[in-house]
Amino acid sequence: MIAIMLEWLSLLPRKQLVLAGGAYLFHRGDRIRTMFVVETGSITLTRHGKSGASLVLQRAQPGSVLAEASLFATTYHCDAIADMDATVLAVPRSDFLRQIETSPQFARAWAMHLSQEVRVARSRAEILSLRTVAERLDAWLADKDALPDKGTWKTIAAELGTSPEALYREIARRRF
Amino acid sequence: MIAIMLEWLSLLPRKQLVLAGGAYLFHRGDRIRTMFVVETGSITLTRHGKSGASLVLQRAQPGSVLAEASLFATTYHCDAIADMDATVLAVPRSDFLRQIETSPQFARAWAMHLSQEVRVARSRAEILSLRTVAERLDAWLADKDALPDKGTWKTIAAELGTSPEALYREIARRRF
C-alpha cells in the first residue's frame, strides 16, 4: 500500500537522482518537467511568505510521490530541499500523463493513491487538532488494536505532534 | 476552485437528499452505491474504535466530495452524520466511474480535485503541528497578503486549532 506508485513507476522510463543533505531538488518558479518519487532519505516541501514566515507543505518519506499537484501545473509553487542525503526517482511528466491517459489501470492506481493520501493527511490533521496528549493517543489508536511496540514510541510522539516525554507519561498512566 | 466538482456533477444524473441535523447519511459497513457532494450544511465522517474513542476523518463543507476513497471500496469504513440540517447531492457510483473512464476531462478534473485536497489537508496538518499561536498564524499567513477581515477571526481560530481569545490576543500583539 505504501509504495504502490513505486511499482507502477518501474514500468516507465526513469532516472535516479542523488542529493546531498541540504541540496535543493527544485525551486519555486522552476518549470515542471518531471515527477519525483522519494527512494531513500526524505525531502521537505516549503513555501516562503513575504513576511519571512515559511510553511512546510509535505515531508516526503521513501515511497512518497512529491507534490502530486505538480502534475497539472506549469511551475512549482514551493521549494523542495533534501533534509538529509536522499535519492529520488525522476519520471518525465509527459510519460506520466500519457500513462494515465492510455492505461486505465494506471489512472485508477493514481486516483487510489491520491484518495489514500487525502485520507491519511485528513486524519493526521484531525488528530493534531485535539488538545491533550490523551485525546490524540485515543484517536491514533482508534483504528488500531493495541499500543505499538517499544522502540517506535519516539517516532509516534512526532506523529502526534507532542514531545516524547509527554507520550511516555501518558502511556505509563495507562498501565493500570 | 472550491466547487469545481459541483460543476462537473451537473452533467450526471443525481438526486438531492435532505438531512436533519443529527441524521446519519450512511453507516460503517453499508454497501457503497453512490458518491455524495455536500450542497448545504455540513457532514462529519467519524470512525469509532473499540475503546470507545472516535476519530474525525473529514468535516465536509458545502462543495466537498464526501469520502473520496469510497470510489474504490465496496463498503464504508466510517459513519457519516449531519452536524446540522444539510442537503447533499447523490450520484450513482457507477455513473461516476463510467464518466472517469470515458471523459478524460472529467478524469483530469477528478485528479486535480484530489491533488488539491491533498495539498490543503497536508498544509493544515503542518500548521497544526506548530506549537505556538504566533507560529501557526505566520504559517497560515504565508501564502496570504494580509490579515483577514474581522468577523472571520473566530472561524480562523478554529482552523488554527486554537481558542478565539488566543488568536485575538496574538492579532492585538501585532498591531504595533
Added chain:
DNA sequence: CGTCCGCTTGACTCAGATCAAACTTGGTGG
C-alpha cells in the same frame, strides 16, 4: 567494557485554555 539510543522520571516554567465580564456592531421589531 564503553558508547549510543531510547526510555523513564523529576522539577520547573509558560503558553494558552477556560471562565468571566464589558464593549462594539448589526439587525429586528415596536
Added chain:
DNA sequence: CCACCAAGTTTGATCTGAGTCAAGCGGACG
C-alpha cells in the same frame, strides 16, 4: 428612532497540560 438581542471581539484573572532541561536506567552492539 430607539430598545433590545445576538454574535463577535476585547481584556483580565486563574489554572493546567505539556514543553524543556536534567539526571538516571537498561538493552544493543561494536
